[in-house]
Amino acid sequence: xxxxxxxxxxxxxxxxxxxxxxxxxxxxxxxxxxxxxxxxxxxxxxxxxxxxxxxxxxxxxxxxxxxxxxxxxxxxxxxxxxxxxxxxxxxxxxxxxxxxxxxxxxxxxxxxxxxxxxxxxxxxxxxxxxxxxxxxxxxxxxxxxxxxxxxxxxxxxxxxxxxxxxxxxxxxxxxxxxxxxxxxxxxxxxxxxxxxxxxxxxxxxxxxxxxxxxxxxxxxxxxxx
Amino acid sequence: xxxxxxxxxxxxxxxxxxxxxxxxxxxxxxxxxxxxxxxxxxxxxxxxxxxxxxxxxxxxxxxxxxxxxxxxxxxxxxxxxxxxxxxxxxxxxxxxxxxxxxxxxxxxxxxxxxxxxxxxxxxxxxxxxxxxxxxxxxxxxxxxxxxxxxxxxxxxxxxxxxxxxxxxxxxxxxxxxxxxxxxxxxxxxxxxxxxxxxxxxxxxxxxxxxxxxxxxxxxxxxxxxxxx
Numbered sequence: 001x002x003x004x005x006x007x008x009x010x011x012x013x014x015x016x017x018x019x020x021x022x023x024x025x026x027x028x029x030x031x032x033x034x035x036x037x038x039x040x041x042x043x044x045x046x047x048x049x050x051x052x053x054x055x056x057x058x059x060x061x062x063x064x065x066x067x068x069x070x071x072x073x074x075x076x077x078x079x080x081x082x083x084x085x086x087x088x089x090x091x092x093x094x095x096x097x098x099x100x101x102x103x104x105x106x107x108x109x110x111x112x113x114x115x116x117x118x119x120x121x122x123x124x125x126x127x128x129x130x131x132x133x134x135x136x137x138x139x140x141x142x143x144x145x146x147x148x149x150x151x152x153x154x155x156x157x158x159x160x161x162x163x164x165x166x167x168x169x170x171x172x173x174x175x176x177x178x179x180x181x182x183x184x185x186x187x188x189x190x191x192x193x194x195x196x197x198x199x200x201x202x203x204x205x206x207x208x209x210x211x212x213x214x215x216x217x218x219x220x221x222x223x224x225x
Numbered sequence: 226x227x228x229x230x231x232x233x234x235x236x237x238x239x240x241x242x243x244x245x246x247x248x249x250x251x252x253x254x255x256x257x258x259x260x261x262x263x264x265x266x267x268x269x270x271x272x273x274x275x276x277x278x279x280x281x282x283x284x285x286x287x288x289x290x291x292x293x294x295x296x297x298x299x300x301x302x303x304x305x306x307x308x309x310x311x312x313x314x315x316x317x318x319x320x321x322x323x324x325x326x327x328x329x330x331x332x333x334x335x336x337x338x339x340x341x342x343x344x345x346x347x348x349x350x351x352x353x354x355x356x357x358x359x360x361x362x363x364x365x366x367x368x369x370x371x372x373x374x375x376x377x378x379x380x381x382x383x384x385x386x387x388x389x390x391x392x393x394x395x396x397x398x399x400x401x402x403x404x405x406x407x408x409x410x411x412x413x414x415x416x417x418x419x420x421x422x423x424x425x426x427x428x429x430x431x432x433x434x435x436x437x438x439x440x441x442x443x444x445x446x447x448x449x450x451x452x453x
Contacts, residue, residue: 155407
């Protein structure tokens, strides 16, 4: 069963690729209709990045207030690393599309600004982790910092749109709660989002187990010498 | 209920008094903060040239410079409040002597007085050197008070975190700036409105909300930072 699931994910992502390039129609109303296909990868990546940051905060809460289990600390750290990778990918794919559509790579759009600022925060989280050697102190302090981030970053959602100007296409679910998208595009986008979410949890699981092995090995090596 | 509250207040006041007593012995933080801010101010002013910037550009650019000077001065002076305790190994005695929340409030009061003193020193000189006239002085005072409080509260918590890590000086800036960024954006926006004489918009409410949020978060998280 366990070896079967990654293969299912692989098949699913292949189907998403085929769907994104062959099944979904090019978007109408854009300067380059074909360029809209980047949406099927850009939006899920941004979503996974957000999901990873929220998941990291949840694991931090569990670490701090549920018995300081090192597994939770490891899970939070790995989630932040993956969130940063997906955040960079979402930013880069967004910048490529912005250059095709608007003729500039970067224009301080509210979403660009928000994702950049939250990535600064989580890069600082990783810098903090690398500056503390004792695993328990590291877990405790970085969990506090992750929670501080969860409390402070929502302010950016109110401030940033006021001081920047948006060209961004409507969010998938906009303020009216309506989804305005061709139905085939919707199907591919949802399938892709499910695929990327599963990909995140799979890689997260692998990475956590790998980290646990590395830690156990270095402990064993330390006690032998 | 009340004896407990008064014992708590006595502890907080004792931490505050201790910090100022040891500060007045060396005047390290006072000198660093004031001198750093004043030097940066002079550098900024000289770099802009004797003519300064035109009035229309000034209202847009100068509030940013004012808050950057305050932010970097805070980053230079405030971390010491906790780093010093760890370096001289007095942190253990402090852990035994005070409850975490009282300790945090004492340290916050100390940092707050430092920041307010810094603002009182720097802002008039800044306004004079840059030839800025303030349209709404009351709003400016409000912004400096609310912004200064948020700056002190955020810095106090981050200082407690980095005091237990390596590479404390640079780490403070890396950790504190993303946390203080919403505060900085709001304070700059409000300072612009104060100089232009516009009425304060929704930003003032948001700034006060930010202060309240960071206070509650810090009081909840500080015990986890302080007690191993």
